[in-house]
Amino acid sequence: MPKLVNIIIDGKNIQAEEGRNLVAVAKENGIFIPSLCYYEHIEPPLGTCRVCTCKINGKFGPACTERVSEGLSVEVDTATLKDTRKALVEMMFAEGNHICPACEKSGTCDLQHMGYELGVSSTRFQHLFKDRLIDFKPTRMVMEHNRCIKCMRCVVDVKTSDGKRVFNYQNRGNETDVGIDYDQEARLTEEQAVNAMRICPTGAIIVKAANMPEPFGDRKFDLVSEQKNYNAKEKVTKHHQSEMGKKKIATVSLAGCFGCHMSLLDIDTEILDMVELVTFDKSPLTDIKKFSTRCHLGIIEGGCCNSENVETLRYFREHCDILVALGECSVWGGLPTLRNTIPLSECLEEAYLNSVTNEPGNHIIPYHEDLPKILDRVYACNEIVKIDYYIPGCPPDANHIWKAVKNLLWGEEYSILYSEFKYD
Amino acid sequence: MTRKITIDPVTRVEGHGRVTIHLDEYGQVKDSFFHIVEFRGFERFIQGHPYWEAPVLVQRLCGICPVSHHLAAAKAIDQIVGVDPVDLSPTATKLRRLMHYGQVFQSHALHFFYLASPDLLFGMDAPVEKRNVVAVAVENRDLAVKGITMRKFGQEIIKAVAGKRIHGILAVPGGVHKTFTQEERDYFLDGKNIENIDTMIEWSMAIIKFMKDYHEKNRKLLDEFAAFPSGHLGMVNDAGGLDLYDGKLRAIDSEGNRTLDDISTDLYEEYFSEAVAQWSYMKFPYLKKVGREKGWNRVGPLARINMCDFITSPLAEKERQEFIAFTGNKVNNSTMYSHWARLIEVLHCAEEMKILLNDPELLGNDLVRSGTPRLKGIGIIEAPRGTLTHHYEVNEKGMITRCNLIVSTTHNNDAMNAAVKWVANNVISRSGTITDGMLNQVEVAIRAYDPCLSCATQAMGKMSLKAELYNYHGDLINEKFKN
Numbered sequence: 019m020p021k022l023v024n025i026i027i028d029g030k031n032i033q034a035e036e037g038r039n040l041v042a043v044a045k046e047n048g049i050f051i052p053s054l055c056y057y058e059h060i061e062p063p064l065g066t067c068r069v070c071t072c073k074i075n076g077k078f079g080p081a082c083t084e085r086v087s088e089g090l091s092v093e094v095d096t097a098t099l100k101d102t103r104k105a106l107v108e109m110m111f112a113e114g115n116h117i118c119p120a121c122e123k124s125g126t127c128d129l130q131h132m133g134y135e136l137g138v139s140s141t142r143f144q145h146l147f148k149d150r151l152i153d154f155k156p157t158r159m160v161m162e163h164n165r166c167i168k169c170m171r172c173v174v175d176v177k178t179s180d181g182k183r184v185f186n187y188q189n190r191g192n193e194t195d196v197g198i199d200y201d202q203e204a205r206l207t208e209e210q211a212v213n214a215m216r217i218c219p220t221g222a223i224i225v226k227a228a229n230m231p232e233p234f235g236d237r238k239f240d241l242v243s244e245q246k247n248y249n250a251k252e253k254v255t256k257h258h259q260s261e262m263g264k265k266k267i268a269t270v271s272l273a274g275c276f277g278c279h280m281s282l283l284d285i286d287t288e289i290l291d292m293v294e295l296v297t298f299d300k301s302p303l304t305d306i307k308k309f310s311t312r313c314h315l316g317i318i319e320g321g322c323c324n325s326e327n328v329e330t331l332r333y334f335r336e337h338c339d340i341l342v343a344l345g346e347c348s349v350w351g352g353l354p355t356l357r358n359t360i361p362l363s364e365c366l367e368e369a370y371l372n373s374v375t376n377e378p379g380n381h382i383i384p385y386h387e388d389l390p391k392i393l394d395r396v397y398a399c400n401e402i403v404k405i406d407y408y409i410p411g412c413p414p415d416a417n418h419i420w421k422a423v424k425n426l427l428w429g430e431e432y433s434i435l436y437s438e439f440k441y442d
Numbered sequence: 443m444t445r446k447i448t449i450d451p452v453t454r455v456e457g458h459g460r461v462t463i464h465l466d467e468y469g470q471v472k473d474s475f476f477h478i479v480e481f482r483g484f485e486r487f488i489q490g491h492p493y494w495e496a497p498v499l500v501q502r503l504c505g506i507c508p509v510s511h512h513l514a515a516a517k518a519i520d521q522i523v524g525v526d527p528v529d530l531s532p533t534a535t536k537l538r539r540l541m542h543y544g545q546v547f548q549s550h551a552l553h554f555f556y557l558a559s560p561d562l563l564f565g566m567d568a569p570v571e572k573r574n575v576v577a578v579a580v581e582n583r584d585l586a587v588k589g590i591t592m593r594k595f596g597q598e599i600i601k602a603v604a605g606k607r608i609h610g611i612l613a614v615p616g617g618v619h620k621t622f623t624q625e626e627r628d629y630f631l632d633g634k635n636i637e638n639i640d641t642m643i644e645w646s647m648a649i650i651k652f653m654k655d656y657h658e659k660n661r662k663l664l665d666e667f668a669a670f671p672s673g674h675l676g677m678v679n680d681a682g683g684l685d686l687y688d689g690k691l692r693a694i695d696s697e698g699n700r701t702l703d704d705i706s707t708d709l710y711e712e713y714f715s716e717a718v719a720q721w722s723y724m725k726f727p728y729l730k731k732v733g734r735e736k737g738w739n740r741v742g743p744l745a746r747i748n749m750c751d752f753i754t755s756p757l758a759e760k761e762r763q764e765f766i767a768f769t770g771n772k773v774n775n776s777t778m779y780s781h782w783a784r785l786i787e788v789l790h791c792a793e794e795m796k797i798l799l800n801d802p803e804l805l806g807n808d809l810v811r812s813g814t815p816r817l818k819g820i821g822i823i824e825a826p827r828g829t830l831t832h833h834y835e836v837n838e839k840g841m842i843t844r845c846n847l848i849v850s851t852t853h854n855n856d857a858m859n860a861a862v863k864w865v866a867n868n869v870i871s872r873s874g875t876i877t878d879g880m881l882n883q884v885e886v887a888i889r890a891y892d893p894c895l896s897c898a899t900q901a902m903g904k905m906s907l908k909a910e911l912y913n914y915h916g917d918l919i920n921e922k923f924k925n
Contacts (some may be wrong), residue, residue, distance in 0.1 A: 367486075375714050375716045386722075388462055
């Protein structure tokens with residue numbers, strides 16, 4: 019008979035078998051401790067990511083490496099701890115190049131899942147945009163180092179049939195990355211390779227020619243939160259209840275694709291009710307080119323890729339009370355930041371000099387006083403001006419957008435549904 | 443021109459598209475330019491990525507017509523896994539077609555109702571506060587509701603097959619990833635939750651009627667405004683009928699002579715070249731054989747109706763015949779007829795969707811095929827705005843090594859510049875001062891092409907324009923924001 023011990027999690031008395039894993043015990047008792055590197059059958063747990071940080075007997079530490087013992091006292095749900103865990107996840111997003119819209123693991127990605135669970139709508143750390151390798155040398159896999167969070171799961175868990183390791187840590191400090199033993203990798207069976215892809219918490223290990231097989235909405239992390247009362251209300255900037263009355267909105271698309279503007283229109287005929295409540299001032303949807311008046315709300319789609327985007331964004335900041343970054347590109351730069359690790363000259367040469375349909379011998383690259391100057395990289399809007407509110411998504415759902423807009427303009431009751439929280 | 447102008451960036455507001463018009467000492471237009479001002483570099487930064495990511499990655503080129511990019515890339519990637527369009531399973535082809543017709547349907551509805559209809563309803567000289575879809579809704583609520591509901595129908599089709607309305611995923615290399623269920627299909631047929639496909643066909647006819655009435659009253663304007671000769675490019679099936687998803691490339695000159703005779707899309711690079719101008723980030727494609735000066739083609743609805751022998755669906759074919767009767771069965775080179783042509787395509791898409799929705803094969807389970815891998819794939823599709831080309835090359839490891847995109851709107855670059863020149867020469871030249879109405883006419887001319895500079899680079903129908911007038915010294919003599 020295993021020995022039962024008494025522990026306290028957030029003031030709740032719990033009995034559990036001695037020596038069991040704290041994250042698992044908490045989960046069985048309906049208490050959600052976020053975790054990322056933790057993977058049930060990896061023993062001992064890795065403790066590398068620190069996302070499960072709790073206060074254990076008065077000290078901060080990872081819950082996944084903690085064994086349950088008599089009298090253990092654990093704090094999980096405090097403001098400081100939640101913020102700490104959220105910051106850790108934000109740092110992972112800022113440190114790698116995570117482009118959810120173009121990733122095979124989107125919808126089944128543990129990192130993305132933690133972002134949703136913890137309500138990460140933007141990162142408070144500047145993205146590093148490091149130039150990382152996409153390694154095509156392995157036989158069965160593509161190693162996407164842009165997405166690797168160095169959790170060590172694959173290092174300890176992926177082995178060939180005769181028990182040889184395939185992945186290993188190499189280099190030190192913040193240069194650490196995960197290397198592949200190509201010879202051993204070639205000896206993996208198809209099933210073992212697929213398992214390696216599955217065990218990777220992000221999209222760093224991709225089995226070649228893997229598709230995105232699950233339709234939106236049917237994917238693992240699309241609809242249901244692990245938290246019983248998922249409610250991202252506290253992430254919403256609560257503005258003072260303001261007077262009802264017609265509000266003025268301005269919108270712009272900077273270095274975006276116009277998808278967010280299309281999503282604005284995707285409330286269909288409800289837009290006819292909305293225009294009873296708001297008027298559009300400067301916007302591509304109207305013919306108003308310059309602000310005709312100060313606006314209550316400015317909605318920004320897209321990041322900044324040229325000098326004109328920067329000027330326009332500043333112009334919006336000057337003329338809007340509240341500025342909202344709408345969509346991934348606006349929030350942190352998004353998919354166009356793929357060019358951030360490539361010299362601008364190479365991008366221009368590829369488009370204007372080297373393309374297969376270019377005229378042979380062409381030496382012209384557009385450069386003209388009537389063309390804005392292209393910036394060295396794509397910038398997030400909050401690198402240029404203060405952004406008051408972030409709506410993630412590619413594009414965000416129409417209902418989510420308008421809920422947020424109503425909340426910001428009139429302070430209405432509002433909460434983001436888990437299913438609305440998306441990066442793709 | 444040797445003048446030198448300094449542009450202060452602060453004055454540039456919403457500069458996705460920009461027009462400059464240059465006058466000589468007599469106020470005569472010397473030159474005009476339609477500048478595209480954004481550059482994003484997809485062709486370079488997609489290199490080094492695995493080929494199967496391309497269809498989801500490149501659709502972020504454009505949020506108005508992401509389906510077109512998704513499918514053009516998918517067709518190219520099909521070839522990389524050794525699957526040509528004929529080798530695709532019937533179910534996969536039909537699901538992709540359904541999505542494509544839904545996309546063209548919603549995109550055309552968006553353009554006509556949300557963007558272009560204010561100019562037609564209120565006139566080009568209408569005050570600025572009138573020129574938007576909200577004013578259309580106030581003036582003609584029925585038209586607005588129809589327009590919005592039609593766009594909704596197209597968007598719902600896309601959502602049903604791709605999971606969401608914008609940037610969904612349907613295609614995977616060699617097929618599609620989702621079975622269409624009977625329940626999903628019935629949603630569009632039974633009319634219980636949304637207006638059904640028959641209503642869409644009926645409304646499409648009603649909108650064409652609206653356009654024909656407008657044509658009756660404004661014939662001269664439609665005939666003359668921004669009319670100029672040009673080539674016309676599009677895609678046809680083996681019988682010469684219009685095909686938006688797959689077929690052969692055909693181009694005709696302004697007189698109707700074939701300049702590109704139903705060639706395989708795989709051969710596009712032998713026939714097309716792209717010029718680069720110092721003053722625009724958008725390139726200028728043309729047919730090599732015809733040359734830079736006359737070899738450029740209009741693309742999109744007007745070009746397609748001009749170059750095809752017939753439309754494959756009966757109601758739209760009847761409308762096409764009526765349409766071409768106005769030019770005595772000759773090529774129609776009038777910019778403003780693009781609106782009418784676009785609406786005929788709306789009807790065509792509704793008819794094709796109805797056929798597909800009633801096809802039992804749409805609900806099949808045979809989704810993905812494969813073949814012998816290749817190192818190069820070319821996918822060409824007729825996007826809402828015209829012929830769209832995606833071309834990828836990969837190495838034997840599956841890494842993209844090269845990418846070439848010729849986006850629909852790029853083909854219209856010369857045409858839009860010609861349209862701007864027409865307005866400059868016929869409306870602005872020697873007029874002294876620029877009025878707001880004149881500037882809107884520049885926009886109306888551009889807008890008829892439904893340019894999607896998001897794809898080619900950036901912006902949308904109601905583009906912000908800033909017109910500047912320079913004298914022969916190159917000094918700024920008049921400047922006006924369209925406002």
